Amino acid sequence: MLQEIEVKLPQKNYPIYIENGLFTQIGTLVRKHWAKVQQVALISDSNVTPLYAEKVRIQLANAGFQVYLYTVTAGEAAKSLGVASLLYDELLGDGFTRGAGVIALGGGVVGDLAGFVASTFMRGLAFIQIPTSLLAQVDSSVGGKTAVDLPAGKNLVGTFYQPDAVLIDPATLTTLSQRYLVEGYAEVVKMAAIASTNFWQLIEQVQSVPAIIEHAEALIKASVTFKAKIVMADEKESGLRQILNFGHTFGHAIEAGANGALAHGEAVSIGMVSLTQCFEHAGLTPAGLTAKLRHQLTAVGLPLTSDLIGQADFYNRIAKDKKNHNGRVNMIYLKAIGQPAIYPLALTDLPDFVSQHLLEEK
Known part of the structure; x- marks a missing residue:
């Protein structure tokens, strides 16, 4: 049964959906929140992309979205200004505008990075989290913190940027090491x-x-x-x-x-x-x-x-x-x-x- 937890903030409300097998509903749920969005940047990493990216892309395409997949190398090193800059260039090259959306598909690193890109590119794109690790599902995908690291330390450059929704499928945990x-x-x-x-x-x-x-x-x-x-x-x-x-x-x-x-x-x-x-x-x-x-x-x-x-x-x-x-x-x-x-x-x-x-x- 689909469980929904509502986050109610002064400037924004959004739901967190939790259900085993939720991946079969991704297209419907994303379209529910993004009625006007057409272009979607699906940001994932080299561990998660082979497991789930195509399933999610098909769901989104069937819901009428034009999907662009961007895969970063898995690991904390992806949370950098350099990787964020490369993603900005990719989005510009693919003609993304302020009416587009960003979906983070992965663990905490992907969520932080994709959220940072969504919050800063063209002063803010629509953003949805699909966390696939336990760490991201219980913590980092909820609350709107985005960040990249600097050589001096973790999460030193970032924003508070709440997502439009968080979609959690505990079944993804079976593919975690x-x-x-x-x-x-x-x-x-x-x-x-x-x-x-x-x-x-x-x-x-x-x-x-x-x-x-x-x-x-x-x-x-x-x-x-x-x-x-x-x-x-x-x-x-x-x-x-x-x-x-x-x-x-x-x-x-x-x-x-x-x-x-x-x-x-x-x-x-x-x-x-x-x-x-x-x-x-x-x-x-x-x-x-x-x-x-x-x-x-x-x-x-x-x-x-x-x-x-x-x-x-x-x-x-x-x-x-x-x-x-x-x-x-x-x-x-x-x-x-x-x-x-x-x-x-x-x-x-x-x-x-x-x-x-x-x-x-x-």
Whole structure:
């Protein structure tokens, strides 16, 4: 049964559709939202294009769209100003105008890149997300954040640009490698930890990798419902939405320092555990909560530690992160499951905080 979650914002409302087998309805759903659009840029990557691009193209063509497929090389390197510029040139060469639309077909990298292109080309084209990875389905496709990376760090150039719709088919998860299914699950754990005890009880049913697929639709719905609520309360991340960064301040620095050896969700897993351990040792997070996180993440094989934490480059990357506000960083920690809180910390105090509450314990 097609489930619909509505995101209602001051300037725009849009639906998130979730259903196993939704791919058979793509043409109908896209036409429902794009009555006047004729040209469509279908942006995907070298992993997803062979799996799904032709199915989607046929659906769109049958709905009366003129479809142009653009495939970028899979991987974080595609999220760059250089790749965005190449896509602008392709769109211009194919005669795209402001009345056209962009569809992101892929994981978080494709969604961020395609959304950035849609938001900036000719000051904004219509945009729809069709996320195919668990990471994108539960997190990055919802909320309107688009971005490309700079050599100094992730997501440093971007926009807030809400899509016209998000179309999620959990069946696409069956073609993900185990590693990338599991990395997406790290974001589900993050959502559950900051959302509620009810959501946490749902993820406690996941004690193996196959269980992620078994419970995928429920996990996606719970994650999307929670994130939509946060986005509706704070679209531009001026307050409450910061809680979604739980694990990410450390995670982004670890991911960048790993030079491709860690996927985003793997780095976030390490970030959540190390950060929670710090705050548990400091007495701000209840005893035993780090162990709860570790158990849930270990059950599916996610990493928990990294030797990069505490190195000089680790702190330098945090200082260059977009979450640095005038020399301070807001650390998101847990007072309890479902009770996130913000702890402002001066960047100059961060090394001592980590050394005292994390590194000395090792």
